Amino acid sequence: MAIGPRLDIRQTQSLVMTPQLQQAIKLLQLSNFELAAFIDQELERNPLLEREEGERGLESAEPKADASDLPVLDSAPAETPLLDGMTPGSAEDGMDVDYDNTFNNDSASDAVQDESLSQWGNVSGGGGFEDGESSLDQMTAGEISLRDHLAAQVNMDIPAPADRLIALHLIEMLDEAGYLIGDLDELAEKLGCSRQHVEVVLRRVQGFDPVGVFARSLKECLGLQLAEKNRLDPAMQALLDNLELLARRDLPGLMRVCGVDAEDLAEMIGEIKALDPKPALAFDHVVAQPVTPDVLMRRTQDGAWVVELNSDTLPRVLVNTRYYSKIAGAARSKDDKTYISERFQSANWLVKSLHQRATTILKVATEIVRQQDAFFRLGVQHLRPLVLRDIATAISMHESTVSRVTSNKYIATPRGIYELKYFFTQAISSADGGDAHSAEAVRHRIKALIDAEGKSVLSDDSIVDALKAEGIDIARRTVAKYREAMNIGSSVQRRREKSLGM
Known part of the structure; x- marks a missing residue:
């Protein structure tokens, strides 16, 4: 066979991920906060x-599923307002893009001490008046931070400048819960003093308010609080030394290592539960950012569901065609023309991708609401099993697209705000051959049975029998798995807790 170069023609199929397609896929899985940052x-x-x-154009800025377009579900009971079908608006009814109307030092020298102390300023005072408009009420209404609170105690209780400098550095080593993080040896080397000196100051500041700050472990934090109450006796110290037994609820083991009976152990555990494991959380309150829903759901007067996008989360961007025409006509070099053309195509693609993202989210959310109608009407016990394939088949999309859309997207419903992924649960077969049950609904039922058990503690086998009586075919190991996932102890642990009044 001759060996030599030759030309062959081959025909193959391949999927090319263009930058525009990659961007469209990326936009689908972004949350509203991430999308806002990307748009910026x-x-x-x-x-x-x-x-x-x-x-x-606010009224027509986003697609909407109107109740008037929806077919009636056959499964809806006669006495309940019927769920209308929800068909998302077409692309022409979506986001209206108007292209025409656009637009250290290593030693603790005195100079370092003075500089470190001066940065705290008047930590115990209230600050000055500005323009004579501040009032005493305004000065006292503000929340004091943990560091200011501790620094004020340092200025009052620690007169030695070197000790104050160490104390201020220790304050900077606290985490948000009030625990001391970092290496004391490194701090001693940085300040040019001995570790013993640092530990002396540490023991002193550990007596500051709130009690328990500057602890290096949970055991030390609880011990400081118990010592303040004069309750750190040998039995209590043994309990602190074996907190892992308490976490496992091994009450017989605790009674053995502490040398107390069940009554005394119950009293000791009650004292532990009354302590504050994170003493610094009373300061520096961090306001939890509420979840902003991407989709809004409401019921009309005739009982139909209306699903629409939250206009507050929709980015509104336009392509400035006037500016494009102006600079495109003024461009002379090839590079300038290429850059302007690429920017124009990129801008158009982004606007189209945002519209497609909004339409896809609405389609997926609408289908979820349609299939989980019983949940919204009757509660979590009626949550039906649902997988990505069910939604993808109904709206003629790929499962990966549905997965991206439901990640970090939330819907505001009459029953609260839920992530779209919440409605996808595994199926548990029915004991009587009927419809399968949702795993989330089964977990809810298990918790309800345990909450209502009273003095008669239910074993996992008893829970299995109770669920089978309700038509739910479930194995004992599955009940145990769901119970542990909800941080509910076994029947033995719950019985011990009830006997000790925990």
Whole structure:
């Protein structure tokens, strides 16, 4: 056979992930906060993009599923308002893009001490008046931070400048819960003093308010609080030394190592539970950011569900075609023309991708609401089994697309705000051959049975029998798995807790 170069023609099929397609896929899985940050970056990067100002076109800015277009579900009971079908609006009814109307030092020298102390300023005072408009009420109404609270105690209780400097550095080593993090040896080396000196100051500041701060472990934190109450006796110290037994609820083991009976152990555990394992959380309150829903759901007067996108989370960007025409006509070099053309195509693609993202989210959310109608009407016990394939088949999309859409997306319903992924649960077969049950509904039922058990503690086998009587075919190991996932102890542990009044 001759060996030599030759030309062959071959025909193959392949999927090419263009940058535009990668961007569209990326936009699908972004949350509303991540999307807002991405849009801000694009606005800075692309001069042809601009943010839409005002409320123009707000009513038609996002697709909406109207109750008037929905077919009636056959499974809805007669006495319940019927769920109308929800068909998302077409692309023409979606986001209206108007292209025409656009627009250290290593030693503890005195100089370092003075500089470190001066940065705290007047930590015990209330601050000064500005322009004579501040009032005493305004000064006292503000919340004091943990570091200011501790620094004020340092200024009052520690007169030696070197000790104060160490104490202030220790304050900077506290985490949000009040625990001391970091290495004392490194601090001693940084300040040019001995570790013993640092530990002396540490023991002193551990007596500051709130009691328990500057602890290096949970055991030390609880011990400081018990010592303050004069309750750190040998039995209590033995309990602190064996907190892992308490976490496992090994009450016989605790009674053995502490040398107490059940009554005394119950009293000791009650004292432990009354302590504060995170003493610093009373300061520096961090306001939890509420979840902003991407989809809104409400019921009309005739009982139909209306699903629509939250207009507050929809990014509103426009392509400035006037500016594009102006700079495109003024461009002379090939590089300038290429850059302007690429920016224009990128801007158009981004706007289209945002519209497609909004439409896809609405389609998926609408189908979820349709299939989980019983949950919204009757509660979690009627949550039906659902997988990504069910939604993907119903709306003619790929499962991976549905998975991306439901990640970090939330819907506001009459029953609360839920992540879209919450409605996808595994199926548990029915004992009588009927419809399968949702795993989430079964977990809810297990918790309800345990909450209502009273003095008669139910074993896992008893729970299995109770569920089978309700038509739920479930194995004992599955009950144990669900119970442990909900941090519910075994029947033996619950019985011990009830006997000790825990």
